Amino acid sequence: MTTVPQPLTDEPRNPARASRWKAGEEPAVLPLRPLDTNGIPKVSLRELSLSYKTSSGKRLLALDHINLKVNPGEFVCIVGPSGCGKSTLLHLIAGLHQPTSGSVLVDDEVVDGPGTDRILIFQELGLFPWLKVGENVEFGMKMKGMSKAERREKTEYYLRLVHLSQFKDSYTHQLSGGMRQRVALARALATEPDVLLMDEPFAALDAQTRDLLHDELERIWTETGRTIIFVTHNVREAVRLGDRVVLFTFRPGRIKREFLIGLPRPRHLEDATVAKTAGEVLQELREEINRSLEVEYNEGIRPHVEPGAEQ
């Protein structure tokens, strides 16, 4: 393994180190964005609603007047039963779909399309199979028109950050699930977004790999100071990672309750405190899960329509 990024220390994040990493510098300190102190939320959702027509012609309300503020550098986890519109919410923030009403604001400006200030890591990743690992990571920078030398340098840097330096010239199908996950993370980080949107990124991984990636994500987040909105149906994962856990109701998706997680970091999935807090959240979630199961049994099948295809 080549130079490994600096290990995590117990020091609190230091806004003074907050310059972005520039090409040519040895990345002793990871790119860290200044923590905003003027009180403007990084992401703010105002009365956000989305409804769409199902294949049977019924109108379905997926998200119902969501109001949420996410502070700069905050790690927010969204949990809820499947079908609560959590993935849809990320797509709206990413600007890939338009809301039916309400708005998404980033730095107090209304979002009306995709932008590289917010990068979504899809559940299915969406890595490009025709590109090598390095080229995948480079993609966003190439679209920005960054020079080749700078791209190469940053690609190497971000691959090192996720411990994939030796796999730069592999194709993504040659990697394991956990490695692909890290490629997606590097690809997203390489465009240096302010906000990382993650859609159940670790759902398909085995427990050991997931633990490892939790640690890495926490480390990268601490060192880069990005704002992260992380969607999962796994309550323990949410409590282990998040500064705040937002619980969604089952269809239509509404915010049921928010939990501030004050546990010290670094945390671990098997910490007793994490388990205890997760238990509290789960208590509330169980009601929604039961409701979702009931609806599913009554309907036979869950209507599955591409959100945003029809508004």
Add this chain to the structure above:
Amino acid sequence: MKRVGRYVIFYGGLFGLWTLLAELKIWPPYLFPTPWGVGEALYAGFQDHSFWIAIAVSMRRVLIGYGISVVLGMVLGLGVASNKFLEETMGGLLVSLQSLPSICWWPLALLWFGLNQNAILFVVIMGSLLSVTIAMEDGRKQMPKIYSMAGRNLGASGFQLFWHVLLPASLPYIVSGLKQGWAFAWRSLITAEMLYMSLGLGQVLMMGRDLNDMSAVIAVMLLIIAIGYVVDGLVFKGIERRLQQKWGLLPAT
């Protein structure tokens, strides 16, 4: 090894049957030539450069015509796939037009372009454009949506999105259509060349008929088959294989 054996038996038998029928002299030799008669015609054709010229002329035409078809077909197919109005109206028209043999455009081409190379190119384009368009349209629809979303998410839009994401992402789905387009282009070309004094392989074939030289006719037919086979079997199979390996659909060797 077994496969090679089967080939030897099959083609040996075919060759033997041909020789036997020719040697029995049921038909006059100028109507049913012997294999070595054809071999001599092939040799003579290459010796006096007429075959080389014919191949060069035909290849040049088919490459130009096919190239135009591919570019136009991609634009058209993408347009049809991404526009609901076009899809509903033009989509059906394209499929029904495909049942029209491309040589039916010949009279029209003659009147529009006159008796020259452009008329031939027009027929070649009309022969292959539709398959490429339909293949592109299908490919664009079959392509997993996640790629275009990921591309847009990473800041690609417009032509960048098309060139760096949509096109490569749909390649595995359109390569068979491109292959079919090539086959149509090649056939249309030979047909059109046969109808017009044009220097190409089609004309050399007709010249053989005019001179009552059946050996030359069969020699040219073999050439046409060989070129079609080489492009299809080597070029397109190679591309397909490489794509599949790159995408992880085949185990890399």
